[in-house]
Amino acid sequence: MAPLPALLLPQALRAPRTFFLPSRRLGTGEGPTNTFDVAVVGAGIVGLASARELCLRHPSLTFAVLEKEKELAVHQSGHNSGVIHSGIYYTPGSLKAKLCVEGSLLCYEYCDKKGIPYKQCGKLIVAVEQEEIPRLKALYERGLQNKVRGLKLINTKEIQAKEPYCRGLMALDSPYTGIVNYRQVALAYAEDFQAAGGTVLTDFEVKDIQMNKESPIGSEEGMKYPVAVRNSKGEEIHCRHLISCAGLYSDRLSQISGCSPEPRIVPFRGDYLVLKPEKCYLVRGNIYPVPDPRFPFLGFHFTPRMDGSVWLGPNAVLAFKREGYKFYDFSVPDFIDATAYSGLWKLVLRNFSYGMGEMYRACFLSAQVKQLQRFIPEVTVNDILSFRYTGSPRVINI
The missing domain is CATH 3.30.9 (D-Amino Acid Oxidase; Chain A, domain 2)
Structure with missing residues (x-):
């Protein structure tokens, strides 16, 4: 198995059920239970999806997710419109375009597998003025280049058939756009992660990150976990690799790790x-x-x-x-x-x-x-x- 990169990677509603993971209490002293091969900072949907995938791909390694709140996915992952976008808007050939198109398919498949409700209600991008029609047609061509499923341009009569109260000259119909509660998706990721042996530590606000040159545990074994992560309570975990999925605090987390805030x-x-x-x-x-x-x-x-x-x-x-x-x-x-x-x-x-x-x-x-x-x-x-x-x-x- 290829080694994982030892890098810190900065990354830029209510759920239908309550999901709460109490923090495992950590002491200020070090010990083997405080060590992990990989730690992910941030238990939003990006952090939980990343941790879940890594844990499933590398079952021999130990993983932890560190979350500063007492519950999971309570910020960006729980404060969004809930739209499953199809990939129309992004520059053809870009990673955003590729991931959005593939990700929408994977999202529907995952929701079906886990029994998470969603609605594939579609989307109309509507031109209400003549000057918008050339831009709408250009958007249609972009969507085709991105291989977005089912796209078509429709006229006023067809708009009325889909949305009886909507007025428009022309629209781009994206039938595979949908909606979902993304916090519920994130919580399902957390369940998968824990079922695969991962550890979730809530109420763990990262305040300091250090790369230790000497063993913090006082043994040769401790040198395998050179990254020390300390929270606001003085508790520590040690890991080999640290991945940042800290959302709105990604730049600050990067800075305290010694990297650029840009x-x-x-x-x-x-x-x-x-x-x-x-x-x-x-x-x-x-x-x-x-x-x-x-x-x-x-x-x-x-x-x-x-x-x-x-x-x-x-x-x-x-x-x-x-x-x-x-x-x-x-x-x-x-x-x-x-x-x-x-x-x-x-x-x-x-x-x-x-x-x-x-x-x-x-x-x-x-x-x-x-x-x-x-x-x-x-x-x-x-x-x-x-x-x-x-x-x-x-x-x-x-």
């Missing part, structure tokens, strides 16, 4: 509106606008949820806390860190007009509803029930 993470928040239950009949599947290639966001869209609700949005505004999901969440260190970073201001200046529009819509509900009425005129301000918040961070490399 690319940097800048937190953005997405605010969704929620349609009143009696108005959910207006939307059957995902309805998206034609994206503007000048901006790094997909625009306001209609997203059905697994619980039967319909989310409308999101906007994209700077968040003042990395893991802040409410309008009033604020962290002084996170705010200073973001606003002092020159890369943020380059992003702001490059997208100034878009950003001002997003701020305006964030302040005025009627402005958000006006965007939605371009597609479904029947939606009114009185049809909005509440707000939901997601994370939409940007990875910036100056």
Whole structure:
């Protein structure tokens, strides 16, 4: 078996059931029970999927997942739209395009295998103005190059057949786009990981990472585990290889390990509106606008949820806390860190007009509803029930 690379790799709702893994209590003293061949930092869906796959591929090795929260998948993995994308948007030949197309198939297969509910409700990317049609056709060609299944362009009459309340001149129909509760998927990964012999340590916030030149355990055996990982309580684990899947804290974890903090993470928040239950009949599947290639966001869209609700949005505004999901969440260190970073201001200046529009819509509900009425005129301000918040961070490399 080829050795795993000894590198730290920075990486940029409620579940239908409760899943809780108590932290295994670790002492400050070292011992063989605190040692692992591979440790993964972060028990979001990326960390759990990575740990699960490694554990299944290398059953002779020992694995641990380190999570700072008391529960799993409570941040990005539990604060997202839940869409299973088909791979339309990404540059042909790119890793994103390849992984999204393959990943959507694997996601459906895994959900079927584990009995995780999902809905293959499809998606329409709708052009409502003539000037959007060339971009829509270009997106269709891109999807074909990416080998996205079932794509086709449809006319106004066909749009009405799929979405009776939606208005549009032309649409790109992606029938294999779906929705799922990604936190439930992440928790299933955790169960697989534990069943394969993996260890999950919750309430383990990594504060220090050291590469020891001498054995920390005081024996020749200890030299096999040269990476020391200490948490905020002073507890330690030792491992041969450490993999970072720390989400919004990937850059900071990279920095404390002695690596570069670049690319940097800048937190953005997405605010969704929620349609009143009696108005959910207006939307059957995902309805998206034609994206503007000048901006790094997909625009306001209609997203059905697994619980039967319909989310409308999101906007994209700077968040003042990395893991802040409410309008009033604020962290002084996170705010200073973001606003002092020159890369943020380059992003702001490059997208100034878009950003001002997003701020305006964030302040005025009627402005958000006006965007939605371009597609479904029947939606009114009185049809909005509440707000939901997601994370939409940007990875910036100056």
